[in-house]
Amino acid sequence: MNSISRRSLLLAGGAIAAASACPGAVRALVTTAGIPVKLRTGEAEALLSGPKHAATRTWGFNATIPGPVLRIKQGAPFEAEVTNGLAEPTTVHWHGLRIPVGMDGVPFYSQPPIKPGETFRYAFTPPDAGTYWYHPHFNSAEQVGRGLSGALIVEEAEPVKVDRELVWVLDDWRLDKEEQIAGPFTARHDLVHAGRLGNVATINGTSPGSIAVRAGERLRLRLINAANARFFALKFEGHAPQVIALDGQPCVPHAAPGGRVVLAPAQRVDVILDCSGKPGARHTIEDGYYARQTYALTELAYSDTAPVRENPLDAPIRLPANPVPAPDPGAATRHDIVFEGGAMRGFPSGGGTVGEGGKRLDMRELVRAGVFWTINQQASPPGEIGKTPVLATLKRGESTVLKMVNKTAFAHPMHLHGHHFRVLTRNGAPVPHNQLRDTAIVSPDETVEVAFVADNPGQWMFHCHVFEHQISGMMGIIRVA
Ligand code: C2O
Ligand code: CU
Secondary structure, three states: OOHHHHHHHHHHOOOOOOOOOOOOOOOEEEOEOOEOEEEEEEEEEEOOOOOOOOOEEEEEEOOEOOEEEEEEEOOOOEEEEEEEOOOOOEOOEEEOOOOOHHHOOOEOOOEOOEOOOOEEEEEEOOOOOEEEEEEOOOOHHHHHHOOOOEEEEEEOOOOOOOOEEEEEEEEEEOEOOOOOEOOOOOOHHHHHOOOOOOOEEEEOOEOOOOEEEOOOOEEEEEEEEOOOOOOEEEEEOOOOOEEEEEOOEEEEEEEOHHHEEEEOOOOEEEEEEEOOOOOOOEEEEEEOOOOOOOEEEEEEEEOOOOOOOOOOOOOOOOOOOOOOOOOOHHHOEEEEEEEEEOOOOOOOOOOEEEOOOOOEEOHHHHHHOOOOEEEOOEEOOOOOOOOOOEEEEEOOOOEEEEEEEEOOOOOEEEEEOOOOEEEEEEOOEEOOOOOEEOEEEEOOOOEEEEEEEOOOOEEEEEEEOOHHHHOOOOEEEEEEO
């Protein structure tokens, strides 16, 4: 039995011990102007299944899982010195930040990979406030899968009025009985299906039995999904979370649809959680994304102390907008982006090309080359960096609509670097709440239209953030010239 189901049974039986310390206790590095933050990739250990289990040998930034929370200021220069303590090259991608391509951390397109023992200095000014994250963009399935990721918080000029803010990096691990990372990162079954799904889900690198809260508190939860493949759909029993930002960008505040806060890999959601329970109460936080696999991720454990306030607060704060240019869908150039491949649909049955200028291969030849997914019948070569096909070339400043059509049997969180796009429609129906995202779920047989202003020059990666799909073809370049 996997730990995800084991833990849910424990919770159902009331066997969880007293409230553990708040897992929000990740070391934070508050940045100071002119002094670079120092990050070092290397080996680390983590109590992923909780303090009663053996530690797992992992890879981490500054030997912590997740890496330190970086808190930086909107519009203020930021510098990070990354030293590579791994035995293989790496880079750091600042996921969701609209910064110059040279600082985006994509090997060869942004910078040479950082060799073992070398240091690279990143320097940029984040234009947008919000919840972002950082992770390597080299051998990502393994490097991120072994634990190299961390939260990157760009603070608003005016702090938002809440009682407490919690940053939760959600992750998912495939562990063996000794609590060690199990199996290869490129198992063919994972590549052709839903990616490398694990058996232990963590919040900030551990399995917290409970999260201590006080009645009447207003929390800002910054949720980040750092998993390779697992989607989360969190239900806060007895509570009504209000969504205030998606992928870092403020939206129209709204109740989580169906009470479920959904996060695909790489997505972030900021929610306002009013702690409306009674002193001493316990409420489960359940993850029910996959049918028949609902489990208790953790629970809210209310202290016995008197409520922080008697009357509930008014509607949640609307965050100030970031300076993301508004696209003009009427005047936009349009590009169709079609996903094919994977199990249950005969792999890329239409065939395709691999790499820039590659010759056309049929389905069997693609599979032999390790390609199981295509975008517009083009694939990024597995294991090769620097030969990613260009899917579209956009003029700098032009409004663009991407119409993504998913002909596969799997959901794909599609991520565009260097820009945020507005999610316009799903299967033709308008998407509410002004959703600006850098990563959008495209469900099986779904068509999703997004629009953005191509204002950031460079060659930008556009890929599925299920790393097992990305490394088996599902990546291309959107060029802004
Ligand atoms: Cu979060 Cu191309 O990555
Ligand atoms: Cu995918």
